[in-house]
Amino acid sequence: MNETSASLPPADDELWSLVEAFVAGTAAEDDRLRLEARLRSEPQSRVFYVAYLDLHAHLQWRTRGKSDRTAENTGAQVTGNAPIRRRRLVWPSLAGVGSLAAAAAIFFVLSLSRRGPEDDSGTPDLPIKPAGSIAVLIDNNAPVWESGTSGPTKSGSYLLPGRLKLKSGVVEIAFDHGGEILLEGPADFDVSAADRGFLHRGKLTAKVLEPGSSFFVSMPGAVTNIEGECGLLFDAAGRPEVHVFAGEVRADPTDARGEPLPGGRSIENAGAFIDPTLQMVSAVPLNPVAFARLRPEVRVSDAAVRDGPHSSENFGAAPQLIVKNSIPGYSWETFLRFDLTGVKGPVSEATVRLVPVKVVQPMENAAAVVHSNDSWSEQLITWDTKPPSGPALATWTVTGNTSVEFEVTQQVREALAADKRLALRIFAPKRKRGSAYVQYGSREGDSNLRPQLLITPADVQVRKLRQANDFPTLTRSVSERPSTILSFRSQVFGVGTIMSWPAKEH
Amino acid sequence: MDPDSQQDRFVEQFVRSQDRIYAYVVTLLPNRDDAEEVFQRTSLALWKKWQEFDPARDFLRWACGMAHLEACNFLRKHAGRSRVDLSEDVLLEVAQVRLDIHDVLEARRRALLDCLGRLNRDSRELLERCYAGKDSIKQIAADLGLRPNVLYMTLKRLRRTLFDCINLHVAAEGSQ
Numbered sequence: 001m002n003e004t005s006a007s008l009p010p011a012d013d014e015l016w017s018l019v020e021a022f023v024a025g026t027a028a029e030d031d032r033l034r035l036e037a038r039l040r041s042e043p044q045s046r047v048f049y050v051a052y053l054d055l056h057a058h059l060q061w062r063t064r065g066k067s068d069r070t071a072e073n074t075g076a077q078v079t080g081n082a083p084i085r086r087r088r089l090v091w092p093s094l095a096g097v098g099s100l101a102a103a104a105a106i107f108f109v110l111s112l113s114r115r116g117p118e119d120d121s122g123t124p125d126l127p128i129k130p131a132g133s134i135a136v137l138i139d140n141n142a143p144v145w146e147s148g149t150s151g152p153t154k155s156g157s158y159l160l161p162g163r164l165k166l167k168s169g170v171v172e173i174a175f176d177h178g179g180e181i182l183l184e185g186p187a188d189f190d191v192s193a194a195d196r197g198f199l200h201r202g203k204l205t206a207k208v209l210e211p212g213s214s215f216f217v218s219m220p221g222a223v224t225n226i227e228g229e230c231g232l233l234f235d236a237a238g239r240p241e242v243h244v245f246a247g248e249v250r251a252d253p254t255d256a257r258g259e260p261l262p263g264g265r266s267i268e269n270a271g272a273f274i275d276p277t278l279q280m281v282s283a284v285p286l287n288p289v290a291f292a293r294l295r296p297e298v299r300v301s302d303a304a305v306r307d308g309p310h311s312s313e314n315f316g317a318a319p320q321l322i323v324k325n326s327i328p329g330y331s332w333e334t335f336l337r338f339d340l341t342g343v344k345g346p347v348s349e350a351t352v353r354l355v356p357v358k359v360v361q362p363m364e365n366a367a368a369v370v371h372s373n374d375s376w377s378e379q380l381i382t383w384d385t386k387p388p389s390g391p392a393l394a395t396w397t398v399t400g401n402t403s404v405e406f407e408v409t410q411q412v413r414e415a416l417a418a419d420k421r422l423a424l425r426i427f428a429p430k431r432k433r434g435s436a437y438v439q440y441g442s443r444e445g446d447s448n449l450r451p452q453l454l455i456t457p458a459d460v461q462v463r464k465l466r467q468a469n470d471f472p473t474l475t476r477s478v479s480e481r482p483s484t485i486l487s488f489r490s491q492v493f494g495v496g497t498i499m500s501w502p503a504k505e506h
Numbered sequence: 507m508d509p510d511s512q513q514d515r516f517v518e519q520f521v522r523s524q525d526r527i528y529a530y531v532v533t534l535l536p537n538r539d540d541a542e543e544v545f546q547r548t549s550l551a552l553w554k555k556w557q558e559f560d561p562a563r564d565f566l567r568w569a570c571g572m573a574h575l576e577a578c579n580f581l582r583k584h585a586g587r588s589r590v591d592l593s594e595d596v597l598l599e600v601a602q603v604r605l606d607i608h609d610v611l612e613a614r615r616r617a618l619l620d621c622l623g624r625l626n627r628d629s630r631e632l633l634e635r636c637y638a639g640k641d642s643i644k645q646i647a648a649d650l651g652l653r654p655n656v657l658y659m660t661l662k663r664l665r666r667t668l669f670d671c672i673n674l675h676v677a678a679e680g681s682q
Contacts, residue, residue: 008673020662023536025589032590039596046603050533054604054611055669057532058618060541061525063637125627310623 011048014038019049023056126304126318133158134194135175136317136379138444140182141293143169156319156444164189166202170293173197174301174317176379179215179226181206182294192218205231205294208247209301209339210377218258221276225250228268229341231291243271243286245295246341253279297342298453301378302442307331311383319445320357323365324437325428332437334426335370335381338453340412341420346458350412352424355403355449360435362399363428366392369411370423389425398438405454412455422453516556519565520549529611530570533604534577534597537589538639544580548573567605574601614672621671625664633664 011019018035021027027035038045139155146165152158159173166185174180176194183189187202196216207229208215215226222240224232228247234240242251244267252264253276263279265272271284288295303316308329322332336352352367368389370376376387394406408422415422426440441449527548532541551572559568574597581591592600604611622630635646636657647657 016666020665022590022592023665024658024662025537026658027590029590032592036593036596039592039599043603046600047607050600050604050607051611051614052665052669053533053536053600054529054614055618055665055672056536057529057541058525058615059633059637059665059668060532060538060639061528062622063634063639125623125630309619313623 008044008048008051011045015045015048019052023053126306126315126320126322132160133176134161135159135173135191136444137164138172138174139447140172141170143171144185146186155447156317156442158317159191161193162191163200164191174378175215177215178210178213178377178379179206179208180299181217182296184294199232199234201234201236203231203233203235203291203294205229205245205291207299209299210375218254219274221254222274223252223254223258223260225252229295230267231287231294233290240274240276241271241284242267242274243288243291244268245286245288245291251281253281295342297340297344298455299339299342300443300451300453301337301339302334302451303378303381304332304334304442305381305383305386307383314380314382316378316381317444319442321354321426321440321442321451322437323363323426323428323440325431326433326436330433333383333386334440335376335386335423336426336451337370337376337378337421337423338412338415339421340415340453343412343416343420343455347409347412347416347455348458349407349454349456350409351405351407351454353403353405353452353454354426354440355451356398356401356438357441357445357449358437358439359398359400360437362397363432363436363438364395364397364430365404365438366395366427366429367406367408368392368425368427370425376423386425387423392429395429408453412453516553520552520569523566523569524549526566527569527573530601530604531573531577533600534574535580535591540580540589544573544576547576547580551576566608570601570605574598613676617672617675618668620675621668624671625667629664632660636661 014034015038018027018031018038021031022035035049039049135158137152137155137157137159143153144167145153146167149163149165153164164171164173164183164187166183166187166189168185170182170184172180172182173189173191175191175197179195181189181197181204183204184202187204188200189202189204190198190200192198195214196218198218200220204217206215206217206224206226208226213227217224217226217232219232219234219240220238222242224230224242226247226249228249229245230249231243231245232241233243242249246269248266248268250264250266251272251274252260253262253274254260255276261276261279263275263281265281267281269286271286273282273284275282302321303314304318304320304322305311305315306313306322306329308331310329321334321336323334324330324332338352368391370387370389376385393408393411396404396406398404408424411422428436428438440451443450528541528545531544531548535541535544548569552569555572559565577597578594581594581597584591622633625633632646635641636643641649643657643661644654647654650657652660
């Protein structure tokens with residue numbers, strides 16, 4: 001390492017352009033003269049040139065042979081009759097070597113470069129979480145953003161600290177430390193940190209998915225420490241309210257700098273108005289109706305994990321879930337969790353639906369229950385930290401993009417009787433290399449492709465819509481027995497919410 | 507030494523170093539077809555000269571020396587072609603730097619694997635397709651509904667992203 005450290009000093013724009021032109025084969029004679037002048041006189045330019053060309057070389061090497069793999073695999077080259085690559089190569093001169101063994105040795109050497117442990121060309125990939133991101137944005141219901149919104153607004157986007165201005169519709173934000181919010185437009189919200197946000201205007205529900213963790217949402221004149229599920233409202237009149245539906249929420253009035261003032265209190269199953277002027281928290285009627293659109297009955301978390309060199313990486317925000325059983329470094333498994341705290345009453349049938357978005361060849365997949373006492377989160381789970389699971393409860397063969405369903409009625413009933421969470425591991429029981437893998441839609445992707453838990457209540461309840469535009473989209477009849485029973489994915493209640501509906505209501 | 511054993515030793519050495527030899531050739535001749543031809547001529551030359559190789563020497567340095575000769579022969583043979591090539595004296599300079607910073611390049615090569623993993627899937631697939639050499643840039647651009655210049659710029663951006671990522675990666679490693 002005579003001339004540089006492994007990290008190189010930045011090159012100037014001219015050098016970048018000259019070297020790039022040389023790499024791309026677009027350099028003109030003037031470019032050559034200028035580049036040569038710099039390489040002759042500047043040691044650092046020589047180092048940059050070598051490092052950049054080395055990158056170019058390794059990119060070439062990694063893809064070497066991928067364009068003509070079939071021809072290579074025929075073994076025809078061993079005879080020395082055909083060139084390995086495209087043009088005027090040197091195999092005819094092998095006669096001069098005078099040894100077929102030499103030809104075989106050389107061919108062996110060259111063909112080895114196309115194999116090796118990294119060669120599993122069908123392996124899918126997912127984006128990993130960028131440094132500095134603290135949350136993930138997920139479309140929930142037709143969000144429309146105000147023109148001033150500067151951050152990413154596409155579903156599945158990683159969020160850095162920043163301000164979101166939602167004109168209408170609903171978005172979900174999954175924070176890295178386990179808190180999730182559903183924000184309804186019009187709203188103005190700051191994603192402040194991995195465990196906190198600031199509601200400048202509008203309405204949201206917040207829920208802490210991991211028991212024992214906290215999530216903080218501030219409003220002008222108020223701060224809440226959420227250890228359960230609640231609705232927060234900061235309306236045009238400038239009145240901060242909190243409505244606690246589950247667990248406990250600590251509400252405190254704050255001063256202009258956001259520092260807590262005296263007069264705060266803990267709230268359970270009640271509504272409260274937080275008054276920073278009088279430094280007090282006053283009771284108001286609990287208003288679940290105001291937040292009904294923001295409280296799905298079933299919440300889904302999902303993440304794929306990958307082994308080998310990627311075993312410590314988290315892919316929780318990816319728009320796909322992958323299942324693949326291959327050589328080390330190329331295997332994927334998927335984990336799903338359904339939060340059932342919104343499900344009321346007994347369940348007569350429950351089915352998980354997954355939608356394959358990419359299947360290259362038929363492949364068997366299986367599902368197994370993850371032990372409920374093993375905690376994992378979508379934002380943190382990796383191959384290294386994935387929880388153990390029980391035996392397979394269902395297997396199926398994926399052949400195309402038709403959705404797959406498997407029954408989990410008993411598992412849902414058991415979950416409802418315990419911690420109201422059902423977690424599943426989706427995996428491929430048999431090893432199959434190459435392009436044998438399945439990609440399913442995840443909750444961060446297209447809303448039509450997300451994992452769903454379809455629940456048919458034991459006692460069919462008629463739910464009356466409160467507004468005309470709450471009318472659900474019918475997707476599937478779950479039973480032919482009573483014609484009045486239908487299940488649907490509601491535009492209002494979100495993905496994973498299944499309700500029964502009598503036909504006469506339609 | 508019996509011929510089989512000799513062959514085994516050559517294969518072992520060559521397999522271990524072939525990607526570095528190829529990279530050395532690309533440093534001198536960035537065009538893929540040129541590099542492939544010179545790499546294969548070098549492979550044959552190494553096998554022909556294998557009996558002369560002193561096991562006490564560094565195989566990679568010996569092989570790169572052979573590759574340098576083959577590259578210069580190639581350039582002389584193709585002198586006057588439309589593609590612009592660097593002069594032999596400059597090639598000698600950069601070849602020496604390449605050998606001098608061998609350890610740096612090794613560290614950067616390890617970082618490249620990680621940085622490729624950080625690209626999104628579309629970018630990786632695009633990079634792979636363009637580098638695979640099966641289709642021309644013009645053809646790939648047409649398939650994607652892009653102008654070739656736009657694709658060249660995209661490739662340039664991706665290489666720069668990787669280069670910067672490698673810098674950050676090795677800097678972080680160095681600080682640990």
